[in-house]
Amino acid sequence: MKYALVTGGSRGIGRSIAIKLAEQGYNILINYKSNEAEALNTKKLVEEKNVTGELLKFDVSNKEEVATALGGWMEKNADKQIEILVNNAGIRQDTLLMWMTDEQWDGVLGSSLDGFFYVTRLVVNSMLKKRYGRIVNVVSLSGIKGMPGQVNYSAAKAGVIGATKALAQEVARRNITVNAVAPGFIRTDMTQDLNEQELKALIPMQRFGEPEEVAEAIVFLASPKASYITGTVLSINGGLYS
Numbered sequence: 001m002k003y004a005l006v007t008g009g010s011r012g013i014g015r016s017i018a019i020k021l022a023e024q025g026y027n028i029l030i031n032y033k034s035n036e037a038e039a040l041n042t043k044k045l046v047e048e049k050n051v052t053g054e055l056l057k058f059d060v061s062n063k064e065e066v067a068t069a070l071g072g073w074m075e076k077n078a079d080k081q082i083e084i085l086v087n088n089a090g091i092r093q094d095t096l097l098m099w100m101t102d103e104q105w106d107g108v109l110g111s112s113l114d115g116f117f118y119v120t121r122l123v124v125n126s127m128l129k130k131r132y133g134r135i136v137n138v139v140s141l142s143g144i145k146g147m148p149g150q151v152n153y154s155a156a157k158a159g160v161i162g163a164t165k166a167l168a169q170e171v172a173r174r175n176i177t178v179n180a181v182a183p184g185f186i187r188t189d190m191t192q193d194l195n196e197q198e199l200k201a202l203i204p205m206q207r208f209g210e211p212e213e214v215a216e217a218i219v220f221l222a223s224p225k226a227s228y229i230t231g232t233v234l235s236i237n238g239g240l241y242s
Contacts, residue, residue, distance in 0.1 A: 008089030012188035060115030112156035168231030184237025204239030
């Protein structure tokens with residue numbers, strides 16, 4: 001029973017990833033934190049691909065919730081292997097550093113960096129035993145370039161980029177690859193508060209990307225075809241580089 005776990009899978013890029021992996025025949029574990037209605041909608045779309053969709057509600061930044069929900073599922077389903085992990089969960093809370101609150105710092109780093117650690121630590125142990133796995137971390141242009149007003153988000157995603165490169169070297173001998181994709185401006189709920197007309201003028205392709213375009217790259221990195229690609233960061237940004 002092949003499974004893929006997508007954190008933050010209820011909507012946006014996460015939903016597109018879940019659907020694309022379902023098209024490859026993977027049963028999908030859809031993690032979400034609070035929006036059950038959207039998570040159920042993703043589950044429905046996944047199951048239309050003739051695979052199983054299961055919801056796992058937990059906050060990736062909460063060690064106890066990860067252990068209870070994800071660890072509990074793994075214990076009860078020892079015959080089911082999570083072959084693919086996509087660490088997609090993350091939030092933005094933009095403001096200048098001088099005005100940034102502890103909560104804005106902790107929340108953003110927790111959702112991306114702590115979430116990567118707690119979830120991956122659980123799943124990678126199973127992959128090591130099976131001697132196979134694909135881990136793809138969704139980072140950001142902000143983690144490569146740094147963006148004003150996003151010191152917390154840039155720090156969180158840069159941290160995950162470093163972790164991606166380090167973990168890739170730790171597990172490569174066990175046929176486990178660890179890569180990251182760094183989207184630029186993608187049309188999702190997370191970017192709906194941005195001025196698209198103004199920002200797309202900075203992008204050589206003159207448009208925002210679509211979630212499906214990110215998902216396609218992730219599906220490739222999660223496939224057997226990408227068996228010799230590890231420790232890399234793939235930018236998906238329409239030519240908008242630092």
